[in-house]
Amino acid sequence: MGDYSHLFFTNSKIPPKRGELADASTYLLINRQVPLLWLALFNPNDILTIPSDDGEDCDPYLVKERKQAIVTLDSRETWLLANFENLKPHWILQFKAVLEKTEFLYVWLDTREIGSMIGTGKEWKVTLEKILEIFSNPPNWVVFNKILGDYKGIQSTEPWPYAGASGTDDPMPWESDSDWHIYADNPMRRFAAIHGYHIKYGVSMAEATVAVDEYIANTKRNT
Numbered sequence: 275m276g277d278y279s280h281l282f283f284t285n286s287k288i289p290p291k292r293g294e295l296a297d298a299s300t301y302l303l304i305n306r307q308v309p310l311l312w313l314a315l316f317n318p319n320d321i322l323t324i325p326s327d328d329g330e331d332c333d334p335y336l337v338k339e340r341k342q343a344i345v346t347l348d349s350r351e352t353w354l355l356a357n358f359e360n361l362k363p364h365w366i367l368q369f370k371a372v373l374e375k376t377e378f379l380y381v382w383l384d385t386r387e388i389g390s391m392i393g394t395g396k397e398w399k400v401t402l403e404k405i406l407e408i409f410s411n412p413p414n415w416v417v418f419n420k421i422l423g424d425y426k427g428i429q430s431t432e433p434w435p436y437a438g439a440s441g442t443d444d445p446m447p448w449e450s451d452s453d454w455h456i457y458a459d460n461p462m463r464r465f466a467a468i469h470g471y472h473i474k475y476g477v478s479m480a481e482a483t484v485a486v487d488e489y490i491a492n493t494k495r496n497t
Contacts, residue, residue, distance in 0.1 A: 278469060279308045279385045281438060283378035289324060289335055293476015300376050303441035303469065308405070308422060310358065310436045311369050312383050314350050315343035318403045326395065334399040336383035343381045344373050350409060357413075360430040368447040369437045392421070442471055443486055 281302040282295055295301060302312075316336045323332040338346070351366055373381065389398030405421060407414035429435055433448040440446045464486065471482035 277306050277387045277391055278303045279388050281312050282382050283376050285379045300372055301441040302438040304438040308385050309438040314347050318406050332395040333386055334395055337380055340381045358425050361436055365433050365437050365448050
């Protein structure tokens with residue numbers, strides 16, 4: 275099913291089960307990456323660990339009050355632009371607008387699928403703490419660069435490593451209409467949308483595939 279990170283919103287600090295996200299919740303995801311602006315919402319003390327069913331491991335999430343997360347992002351904006359030369363100011367503004375628009379109380383970052391490639395939940399919690407050290411003073415880049423890359427090269431000029439992408443058939447502000455058509459024709463982008471629909475709405479992958487393909491077909495007919 276892929277190794278995705280997910281950003282979503284709830285009114286509770288209890289992680290939702292598959293299919294329990296409210297329809298009104300904005301839902302973002304990205305494959306094999308944890309977007310920079312998502313991380314910039316959080317501090318290490320925002321890590322919430324949920325014990326596994328057998329009690330031997332845990333599931334680490336990042337969760338924070340949405341309004342406080344916006345304040346944290348605001349405080350880091352100048353630093354982000356100074357240290358990531360291909361990050362565009364309007365991507366930050368667009369991402370922030372998405373955060374401000376929702377009325378849910380909490381913002382969540384679920385990176386467990388990414389962490390499963392590293393090790394146990396407990397090991398990934400420690401790794402998350404070290405990744406977030408790029409926002410410490412002075413910043414520690416070692417683990418961030420090792421796990422997420424150094425944001426160089428052609429991919430660093432695209433918005434998705436910074437702000438992610440829509441996990442449903444509704445594109446985000448930084449995904450222009452022309453970009454959406456490119457992604458829709460790209461098997462990896464299509465699969466990401468299908469996966470996001472499957473997770474958010476709790477439907478089967480087959481049902482999610484039908485829904486996304488219908489959206490793509492309708493969008494093409496209307497352009």
